[in-house]
Amino acid sequence: SSSGGGSGGSGGAASGSKPLVGVDYPRSDSDFWNAYITYMPQMAKTVGVTLKTTNSQNDISKLADNVNTLVAQGVKGVVIAPQDTAAVVPTLAQLSAKKIPVVSVDTRPDSGDVYMVVRANNKAYGEKACKYIGDSLHGKGKVVMFEGDLGSINGRDRTEAFNACMKTNYPNMTVFGEATKWDPPTAISKLNTVLAGNKINAIYMQASIYLPSTIQALKQKNLLVPRGKNGHIVIVSNDGVPAEYAAIKSGQMDATVSQPADLYSKYALQYIKAAIEGKTQKPGPDGHGGTILQVRKGLLEDQIPAPLVTVDGKYPGSKAVTDKSLWGNSVS
């Protein structure tokens, strides 16, 4: 799934209707980011830009190097998805000195100028999961939460929002928050530890990577009861990859938050093209179902809607798992 765009020539392509845009992918070891990587060349065609791509493999210092390389190749704008929002700041300063506009996808840099932040609201993810679980269990019971890596901002946002929402809305529920380093074996071993002394009613996993292992572990302990049967453990996941939809359909899990990989890539490219063309943005409705917020001076953020997905879409604000508008239903 390599990027399009000629490798050698660059200068000519930058001018004209199809500006040359540099995109740095943050990592290639998760289904979500792979979907993002897959969408990019497709969206580049629709939006009308030429791509130069790099991949910083989850390493922020590599991101800085990659952006240098992209700039050296004459890109007019840069799309990044910094997984470390602090360490990206010097890179932003460099780009701003060179008057190269930046769109940040998925995360919001701690300081510095970017043309637009395209992200979903991770706090909303945590909250949606909390509400769904709380309501399903009528405010009673025990829930295990697989947190991500402690270093991950998105994970932390989800954790904080989930905990805060539980505390205010469902004070009678117990939450076992387990740091997992995004590592399924760690998650399973912690789940087993909790199960050793507790009856669990729900599991909230902050990413879909835990899903197969969790299903397997529950099956092993004869705790995998289909949805709707007595003793079913409510499972809410996050990402919206096809595998989750399959599990929702089969009744193994309940809901997931669809993180819009397609929209991320689409709007990132739209915004960067607009920036190159010299257009400006202002706060308000974004015209595609979300809102643009002014987070701080000089920083606008387009919060892309991230729907909760349930089997039938009957839960308030959720979409049905079969909904064709979900990106997870259109990737192979």
Added chain:
Amino acid sequence: MSTAAVDSTDTASWAARVAGVSKTFGATRALRDVHLDVATGEVHALVGRNGAGKSTLVSILTGLQAPDSGTVELGGAPGPSLADREAWRQRVACVYQRLTVIDELSVAENLFVNRQVIGGGRVISWKRLHAKAAELLGEWHLDIDPASTARDLTIEQKQYVEIARALSFGARFVILDEPTARLDGTGVQRLFERIRALRAQGVTFLYISHHLQEIFELCESVTVFRDAQFVRSGRVDELSRTTLIEAMTGEKVAVRSDPRPPAPGRLIEGGLQLDGLSGSAYEDITLTVRPGEIVGLAGSGGSGKFEIAEAVCGLGTPSRGTVSIDAKRLRTGSVPRAQRAGVGFVPKDRHREGLVDGLTVGDNATMSVPHRLGGHGWVSPKRQAAYAQELIRRLDIVPPRVDQPAGELSGGNQQKVVAARAIADDPKVLVLMAPTAGVDVRSKESLLATAVEATERGAAVLVVTDDLEDLRYCHRVSVVFRGRQVADFEDQWDDRDVVAAMEGVELSDD
């Protein structure tokens, strides 16, 4: 091509025949078109100076290395292919110059490595293995627990394990490469008895040693190598010691006289002084070495003589008593301190604590004298090269190259490099531990000549050894036995008395 003059077509009468063998290591030609014929049933000696290529021939004869050219025959059949170790082992057993005892394994396992006693099925029976090992150790009068770890054996015991293993194969042809380098007098005699008994049963031996008296005592015929080439071979009883040495060295042998420098006067002060020195392996040692004097510290294996010497050099710490140099007390336990006080020394094991194989001869020789190579912590490569070249010249190191990695030298020349380091700083006190172990006759003389030379510069020299040849250079000799100073000999002595003291026995006659 020069062929063996011994004309015999009866192949069966040769235990081993080597013809036209050459072997080159990088720039070094270790063997040049050599031949060797060992008749069945004899003990055949192979002699030559360090680096003559003896051990290289051994590795070719035992199938560890292939010759570049030439042929090897064992028992009339060509040598097996290099991959077929089993076939080699059936035809020839070997005690290699370097110990092949594996420290991590038990003694029993070392004795039967890769031929462990198999019990029922394909499983090793440890009981039977230990029993057989105990039996084998018993044959050699070795009181070693077969289950003990080889690491904990003394060097002599390891050598016995090595020998016992080689001789227990039942091979009809056995090679011994300097087996006595680590044995004391009794040990040598015990080995010789064994060899003679096996020879009586028709076993053939190829025997390598730098102790020429052993050749005359044990062997029937001898082959001499020099400079990687065959020089001559013949019957031992038709050769004199002088002709043998001449063949080895290619030089006329001077008439031997007392090699000792004139003894210094009794009243000369200073030098090395040990007073009531005690440590874990020795007790109450009192010894004086005056400037210009060479004193021998003799003792057999396990006597503690090296521990005494190491206390002087800073490698060990005594528990009681004092070491003084020029009447100034030395605080023991630190090599740099000892060096500053004027001690230079040759450690007892050149491989373990002597040489850094990967560094050059120049680096090794000048390792302990950085202050002579530049000031303020700097080392001038030019001065270093010049200084090292001078040491190489003084010790006659071959090849005389500063930049040769020390590990590539032959054993004797390695020992000279270690000696070069000992004298590099013109020490006031020179301690030589087993300075001539594994060193050929000529190198021995040149090494000990270094000691003589050092005395001429006013050094006090302590030679720590069990080799009577070394003691010929000494003005006085003290003997230690099991850590105690049992005898002191002044000026003239009978070798037999020294040996008796070293072995801890009273001689029955006079």
Added chain:
Amino acid sequence: MTETTKVEAATTPPAPAAGGRNQLSLARFRDLALVPPIILILIVGTFVSSHFFTWNNLSDVLVSMSWIGLLVLAETLVLLTGKMDLSLESTAGLAPGVAAWLTLPGGVHHGIHVLSSGWAVPIALVVGVLIGVVNAVLVVKLGLNAFIVTLGMLITLRGLLTGISSGQTFFGMGSSMTYVGTASWLGIPASIWICVLAFAIGAVALRYLRVGRSLYAIGGNVDAARAAGIRTDRSFMGIFVVASVLAAIGGLMLSGHLASVASSQANGSIFTVFAAAVIGGVSLNGGRGSLVGAFTGILLLYLVQNVLTFAGVSGEWFDFLNGGVILVVLVITRLIAGRSRD
């Protein structure tokens, strides 16, 4: 010339053989050096949580360490010969990864489905063999240093798994692949059986078979072993292949346990593998160590993690305590054993 030293000395035995028995029991002691700390952990754990000392929990611990146990076993065998294999962790990811890739359907499962799912296990084993052969050829035939070769392989194989999976997680594999990770035999999870049996067979082979003993000889002194007729090159080749195959089986167990193969499967586990082997008394210089020791090593590390989890140690201090435990155990065993376990 000086007369030869011919003295009719009483044939005194040369230096008494002190401590033969002691020696043996010291070796035994070193094998079992971790038993007291393990007992200590069990006691501490019992105080920390009443759920700790239950069959359920302990069996969970054993299941979750079983796959890495095989890696520890594999590494111990390699270490005994004086070599190293860092690439075992990548093998534990790549072998089941390739199996899943070739047997799973496309789409959500990310496979290419060129073979039926029954082939999964054989494929994983073949991948193990191939990796072992490549390692062995580079180390034995080309004479390259094992540490650096297997480090290069670690990176390359990990990259290969990322490549074929495009970084995605394979899942939904057939029962043949998940069997070992899920089955129970006689009421005990199959993965526990496999791990324990593998160690037992290994321990017997190392003690009672010539080929096992030869590993110690090779690790102790490779030249001596060669001179003694041991085919050292063949042994190295064999041991690299056996280790890789064990890692492949370990990987299969892990992916069976997790019902998936993440492209990061087993990443970083080699650190734990080495730590377990070394605190279990296996020497990094070859020739010394036992499988009993190695097993207690990994058991101790997993028990500690389990107790820390029960104790509710917060995530951010987990690694610190974990690393600290390794260091403390190292220091204590060093002080008790009274000599370097290097």
Added chain:
Amino acid sequence: MTETTKVEAATTPPAPAAGGRNQLSLARFRDLALVPPIILILIVGTFVSSHFFTWNNLSDVLVSMSWIGLLVLAETLVLLTGKMDLSLESTAGLAPGVAAWLTLPGGVHHGIHVLSSGWAVPIALVVGVLIGVVNAVLVVKLGLNAFIVTLGMLITLRGLLTGISSGQTFFGMGSSMTYVGTASWLGIPASIWICVLAFAIGAVALRYLRVGRSLYAIGGNVDAARAAGIRTDRSFMGIFVVASVLAAIGGLMLSGHLASVASSQANGSIFTVFAAAVIGGVSLNGGRGSLVGAFTGILLLYLVQNVLTFAGVSGEWFDFLNGGVILVVLVITRLIAGRSRD
């Protein structure tokens, strides 16, 4: 008497003195073995993109490798003495991490601000010294194996950084901490100066200083070095401390470059450090290697990565190619040098 042919050998010196020069030039050659591959990469890169062979790009490469270059230098020094230090990567994270923690204000910056920001650099250096001392004590005084000690330290120190930062990223540090990562001297970024100067000073010290030369002796045969009067224990202590301090400086340069300290800073970089040192000809067994070689090693790896990036190699195959390059370079230098570089 069965007299045999007596070769009239002129008394030639035993080992022909051929190849003395060769020996030396071979050693030189090994130092520079990576120069041809580097030139090759430069040529390939020029074909891949016209932007590759520009001062801007090459200076970017040098800047981005400068911090890890110091780690390679540090590791090379440790390797020369025959030891290893895996914990350097954690030190490069922890040292600036502690500095940031103690000097930054709380809130979004995550610090505790007990010291003013001017203290940042000294604190990082002190942390480096302390880590070096702990490593040295465990290795030298307790006689533990360096590999396993520093592995334990790697995990522990990384855990400590996670602990003090709660896994968050420190940022917004004062100019004293970011200075080396951002300044330019004579138009060339300061970090390039520092890295190149450190290597140059190191190379001169190894060749012309007593203490430098002694490292080779210690690494070659520590017993012999001790017997020659070299204070080996003191050298080990010193070298562990120097290495940790270099790693701390490298860490400062990296966090200056990124204007932040992530809790995962420098994680995994030790693999690259070892790979660079070894393909640069540094022996893992001690006593052999040069700083010139080590420098070319890390330069080659970074140039390869840069060319791969220009070539637009997709992320999922990046690691595979990267690891493959390490292996290929190992094999090629092995075949050219004609003997093991272990």
